[in-house]
Amino acid sequence: MNQSPQTAVLLLEDGNIFYGKAFGKIGAASGEICFNTGMTGYQEVFTDPSYYGQVLIMNNVHTGNYGVNKKEMESANVKIRGLIGRNLEERFSRYQATESLDDYLKENEIVAIENIDTRALVTYIRTKGAMNCIISSEDLDIHALKEKLNSTPGMAGLELASVVSTTEEYELGDAAAQLKVSVLDYGIKQNILSCLVKRGVHVRVHPARTPFSRLKEFNPDGYFVSNGPGDPAAMPYAVETLKEILKEESPLFGICLGHQLLALANDIPTFKMHHGHRGLNHPVKNIVTGRCEITTQNHGFGIDPAAVRNHTGIEITHVNLNDESIEGIRLKNKPAFSVQYHPESTPGPYDSRYLFDEFIAMMASN
Amino acid sequence: MPKDNSIKSVLIIGSGPIIIGQACEFDYSGSQAARSIREEGIKVILINSNPATIMTDPMMADSVYLLPLTVESIEQILEENEIDAVLPTMGGQTALNLCKEAEELGIWQKYNIRLIGVDIEGIETAENREKFRQLMISIGIPIAPSKTANSFLEGKEFAQELGFPLVIRPSFTLGGTGGGFVHDKSELDEALQRGLQASPIHEVLVEKAVLGWKEFELELLRDKNDNVVIICTVENMDPMGIHTGDSVTVAPAMTLSDTAFQDMRNKAILMMRSLGNFAGGCNVQFALNPETEEIIAVEINPRVSRSSALASKATGYPIAKIAAKLAIGYTLDELKNQITQTTSAYFEPALDYVIVKVPRWNFDKFKGANDTLGLQMKSVGEVMAIGRSFTEAVQKACQSLENEAVGLGYYGKSLMKSEDLIEYIKTPKWDRIFRIKDALMQGVTVKTIVQATYIDRWFIYQIQEICRIEKELARYALDNLPAELLKEAKRNGFSDEQIARIMKNTCTEEQVYEKRKAFGITRVYKMVDTCSAEFEAKTPYFYSTFEEKNV
Ligand SMILES: Nc1ncnc2c1ncn2[C@@H]1O[C@H](COP(=O)(O)OP(=O)(O)OP(=O)(O)O)[C@@H](O)[C@H]1O
Ligand SMILES: [Mg+2]
Numbered sequence: 001m002n003q004s005p006q007t008a009v010l011l012l013e014d015g016n017i018f019y020g021k022a023f024g025k026i027g028a029a030s031g032e033i034c035f036n037t038g039m040t041g042y043q044e045v046f047t048d049p050s051y052y053g054q055v056l057i058m059n060n061v062h063t064g065n066y067g068v069n070k071k072e073m074e075s076a077n078v079k080i081r082g083l084i085g086r087n088l089e090e091r092f093s094r095y096q097a098t099e100s101l102d103d104y105l106k107e108n109e110i111v112a113i114e115n116i117d118t119r120a121l122v123t124y125i126r127t128k129g130a131m132n133c134i135i136s137s138e139d140l141d142i143h144a145l146k147e148k149l150n151s152t153p154g155m156a157g158l159e160l161a162s163v164v165s166t167t168e169e170y171e172l173g174d175a176a177a178q179l180k181v182s183v184l185d186y187g188i189k190q191n192i193l194s195c196l197v198k199r200g201v202h203v204r205v206h207p208a209r210t211p212f213s214r215l216k217e218f219n220p221d222g223y224f225v226s227n228g229p230g231d232p233a234a235m236p237y238a239v240e241t242l243k244e245i246l247k248e249e250s251p252l253f254g255i256c257l258g259h260q261l262l263a264l265a266n267d268i269p270t271f272k273m274h275h276g277h278r279g280l281n282h283p284v285k286n287i288v289t290g291r292c293e294i295t296t297q298n299h300g301f302g303i304d305p306a307a308v309r310n311h312t313g314i315e316i317t318h319v320n321l322n323d324e325s326i327e328g329i330r331l332k333n334k335p336a337f338s339v340q341y342h343p344e345s346t347p348g349p350y351d352s353r354y355l356f357d358e359f360i361a362m363m364a365s366n
Numbered sequence: 367m368p369k370d371n372s373i374k375s376v377l378i379i380g381s382g383p384i385i386i387g388q389a390c391e392f393d394y395s396g397s398q399a400a401r402s403i404r405e406e407g408i409k410v411i412l413i414n415s416n417p418a419t420i421m422t423d424p425m426m427a428d429s430v431y432l433l434p435l436t437v438e439s440i441e442q443i444l445e446e447n448e449i450d451a452v453l454p455t456m457g458g459q460t461a462l463n464l465c466k467e468a469e470e471l472g473i474w475q476k477y478n479i480r481l482i483g484v485d486i487e488g489i490e491t492a493e494n495r496e497k498f499r500q501l502m503i504s505i506g507i508p509i510a511p512s513k514t515a516n517s518f519l520e521g522k523e524f525a526q527e528l529g530f531p532l533v534i535r536p537s538f539t540l541g542g543t544g545g546g547f548v549h550d551k552s553e554l555d556e557a558l559q560r561g562l563q564a565s566p567i568h569e570v571l572v573e574k575a576v577l578g579w580k581e582f583e584l585e586l587l588r589d590k591n592d593n594v595v596i597i598c599t600v601e602n603m604d605p606m607g608i609h610t611g612d613s614v615t616v617a618p619a620m621t622l623s624d625t626a627f628q629d630m631r632n633k634a635i636l637m638m639r640s641l642g643n644f645a646g647g648c649n650v651q652f653a654l655n656p657e658t659e660e661i662i663a664v665e666i667n668p669r670v671s672r673s674s675a676l677a678s679k680a681t682g683y684p685i686a687k688i689a690a691k692l693a694i695g696y697t698l699d700e701l702k703n704q705i706t707q708t709t710s711a712y713f714e715p716a717l718d719y720v721i722v723k724v725p726r727w728n729f730d731k732f733k734g735a736n737d738t739l740g741l742q743m744k745s746v747g748e749v750m751a752i753g754r755s756f757t758e759a760v761q762k763a764c765q766s767l768e769n770e771a772v773g774l775g776y777y778g779k780s781l782m783k784s785e786d787l788i789e790y791i792k793t794p795k796w797d798r799i800f801r802i803k804d805a806l807m808q809g810v811t812v813k814t815i816v817q818a819t820y821i822d823r824w825f826i827y828q829i830q831e832i833c834r835i836e837k838e839l840a841r842y843a844l845d846n847l848p849a850e851l852l853k854e855a856k857r858n859g860f861s862d863e864q865i866a867r868i869m870k871n872t873c874t875e876e877q878v879y880e881k882r883k884a885f886g887i888t889r890v891y892k893m894v895d896t897c898s899a900e901f902e903a904k905t906p907y908f909y910s911t912f913e914e915k916n917v
Contacts, residue, residue, distance in 0.1 A: 018914075037716040037898040041624030059718045059898035061754050065824050066623050086718075087755050093621055093824035095657050119718050119754075119892055120915035122899040279900070281714040285699055292593040292699050292712050321699055321710035322901070347624035349714075350632055 008113040008137035010084060011145050014128065018121060022137030024105030024112035029082035030134035030152040031055045034300065035122045037279035041347020046080050047073040049164040049187030050256060050298050052229035055082035055133050057118055064089035067097030068104045074189040074346060079164065082135045083112035111135055129274045130300060155300060156272050160230030161186035161257065165208035177202035179363050182220040184241065186228030186257050191346040195356045209237055212244035221363040222251035225258030227342065232260035232270045232301055239264045246334055251366050253359040254338030256299055262338040263303040263329065268311060276300035280348035283321035284341060295341035296348030335362050369406060370695030376403050377443060377452040379461035380414025380421055382435045387541015387611060387743040391675035392458045395686035396421040399456045402690040411447050413439060435460060437468050444477040451480040453693050455646050455669035456686060459540035462489050462669055483693030485642030488668045492641060493538045495571035505640045507633055508662045512573035521558040524572040531575040533741055534558060536565035542609045545741035547575060578820040579606040579653040582619060584634045585677040587688060589697040590645040594635050595714050597685055598677035599627065605820040606653045608794050611672060611743035615723045617680045620756060621822045626659045637666050645692040647674055647685050676723055679750055681715035682896040682906065705896045707904040716898040722759040723750045726767055727796040739794040752894065752909035753859060756828045761859025771800065773864040775836045780804035792818045806833045832858060836868055844873040849885040856887055856912040890916045
């Protein structure tokens with residue numbers, strides 16, 4: 001138990017200051033502030049590469065209760081830049097847990113701050129929009145922090161996918177499998193690969209800047225374009241690759257960033273959202289089937305709804321029931337589709353896993 | 367597809383007399399449902415035998431019948447009114463049983479009445495322990511090893527087969543009526559007799575007791591297009607073996623990983639979908655083995671349940687109100703979130719606070735009653751508190767019990783020695799949570815308490831934190847009390863009176879209040895908005911806490 005709590009500070013880009021208590025690594029960290037409304041699955045969230053570069057607020061008031069383990073990770077290490085919470089728990093309870101959240105954050109060198117009025121903070125971000133911030137448990141001098149904060153780049157225009165992508169190609173699944181998929185890794189979540197492999201797919205995962213010719217060498221039945229951090233508009237290299245894939249008329253499935261890239265490859269612009277969607281409870285309607293799904297979401301950019309609606313070659317398949325944003329599209333004349341949300345969930349509901357089956361069926365029938 | 371316009375008038379069946387296990391919760395759901403249907407321009411006719419309810423206020427329905435809840439009364443109402451449909455899912459098991467009885471006698475058919483929000487076969491399967499067992503086996507949902515017995519001899523035979531400890535669970539009851547533990551052979555005969563007698567169809571489930579497993583409850587809503595959402599997950603702090611109605615419960619679940627929770631969510635949805643076609647609320651209970659995270663189904667209630675009222679208050683999502691709309695044909699995606707009024711009703715509430723429910727018993731009014739808690743519900747009411755931490759919420763709840771408790775941190779001083787306390791908390795009684803705190807104050811380890819109670823150690827850590835703060839406070843008097851400590855105490859739910867008592871009444875509650883006001887430690891009010899502040903709330907409600915801002 002922490003008897004003499006060390007003071008920590010959170011400074012927002014617009015000068016707002018919140019004081020709290022240090023947790024995790026003692027130090028300072030800056031990045032774009034965002035919030036997640038999920039009530040379970042913090043470890044999966046912290047290790048999701050799409051959060052790279054972000055300082056994350058957990059709206060749920062207790063985080064760390066069941067510790068962490070080696071299994072529930074979406075990538076090899078923690079990807080968030082910093083963590084903000086109301087009550088971050090040092091003591092945990094779970095047979096399957098191997099260590100506490102505090103130790104885990106320290107090992108991963110992640111600075112965190114607790115005892116924050118997270119509800120006030122979230123309400124503020126919700127009104128003012130996404131912005132950069134810095135948290136520090138080391139140097140509490142506001143002027144010094146402000147300087148550090150000023151040198152933190154903004155998220156718009158930032159290319160981060162190649163930073164979190166694999167550097168080496170690797171393969172997963174049964175090499176003798178019926179179906180093969182070339183995966184473009186822009187910061188892929190582990191469970192996306194598991195969802196494919198569990199459905200009998202042999203995958204080869206490629207680094208972000210892999211040219212199309214190399215993707216094709218695997219002789220794939222389809223292409224998968226992953227989720228990932230950063231601004232899709234800052235990835236012309238990826239848009240080019242997608243255009244080449246589309247020319248092939250091979251099956252293509254994209255998730256999150258992959259969805260935005262598919263839009264860009266069809267000349268639909270993307271934009272930076274006011275404060276994004278992050279949580280496990282976002283309502284989506286599949287307008288093809290009329291069925292609704294509760295989805296996991298994590299994105300700060302979206303695709304331009306008007307441009308999608310005016311595009312003659314694209315059909316809208318999924319919409320968000322809260323704000324009518326575009327959640328899923330498919331090409332009318334090509335076997336390509338994508339969703340803005342995370343059908344692999346982890347954390348989150350399994351409602352949308354059928355999309356992997358649809359991808360499999362698309363490849364099987366191609 | 368909006369509402370079904372062929373329905374012009376609906377009969378709502380109430381839950382009858384207030385009894386243990388079936389109290390004002392169903393008045394709450396019945397009233398919500400009546401209002402929800404009337405605002406759609408549909409006539410509401412209501413029957414309840416209990417006049418001491420809100421739902422029977424003349425303004426609640428177009429006609430109110432204060433009649434015994436019998437098939438005869440139903441027929442009389444159907445004779446006297448043009449009724450298109452009956453909604454029996456708001457009045458607990460009493461209403462459902464009556465609806466079923468009328469169905470068996472062909473009453474609904476005779477008057478051409480549609481049953482809405484319910485599937486008669488679904489009720490039958492859910493309440494008939496054998497059918498439920500068979501269904502679970504057929505859809506691959508694990509349950510505790512069990513057998514249903516329809517006679518005393520059969521019951522004895524099965525008990526021998528399964529081995530002790532056992533539980534007896536009667537069919538078609540509620541509040542665990544007639545149910546109980548059988549630790550060994552000597553308790554079997556009496557428990558069997560009681561169980562068989564309590565069941566209207568003379569049927570009990572003889573089941574292996576699962577000891578030390580955690581208990582959870584999920585509240586679901588489904589529409590006619592089979593869209594499903596989980597409104598709330600409630601974790602019982604008390605383990606399996608103590609009726610959920612008698613357990614201290616917490617929302618959201620505190621000790622569930624996402625892996626375990628999604629497993630539960632998937633199972634709950636599968637169970638609901640397998641139970642038949644009905645649009646409305648549903649409640650599913652699970653037990654989880656903490657070592658293996660293996661999950662078994664305990665029961666399913668295909669109706670608005672006792673816990674729905676709690677889940678509604680806990681999340682801000684009006685379950686009965688929406689369930690009533692679903693029963694008259696709306697789908698979730700065409701309804702709005704009642705609190706934000708802009709976002710969809712098809713979503714799962716996110717909480718940025720903790721709610722704790724503590725039951726209230728009245729054993730002093732039932733002289734000679736056995737005050738050990740078990741499968742049969744004994745509490746007569748409950749309090750629910752909201753806080754920005756478990757410690758704050760549990761203390762607020764204890765302050766509201768209207769007994770001598772002044773928060774969890776101060777309930778007199780135990781005269782028991784630690785060894786006696788450890789023995790005492792092995793048996794679940796109404797004051798167990800207070801005695802756990804006493805034991806912790808005396809230095810008993812978390813491990814020992816977990817072994818004695820099977821309560822998850824995370825909760826014990828939290829209570830230990832309350833003890834730590836109490837001990838800190840006791841080192842000071844009001845004039846040298848540090849502001850930081852006072853603030854910490856307030857944030858962990860200590861009341862001013864409690865703090866005064868901890869400081870051995872060297873000051874008064876008012877003086878503590880003045881002191882903290884001088885320090886600027888005052889209440890702020892936070893919203894219950896269903897969405898963790900993600901969206902603006904138009905009609906929220908509020909709770910108080912000690913933080914920076916009113917939001
Ligand atoms: N196999 C078992 N071992 C130990 N405890 C059990 C077992 N089965 C049930 N219980 C306990 O018994 C309690 C009551 O059981 P159950 O919920 O089936 O009764 P009920 O009469 O249907 O109650 P209600 O419908 O009011 O919830 C449960 O909350 C659980 O704690
Ligand atoms: Mg029950």
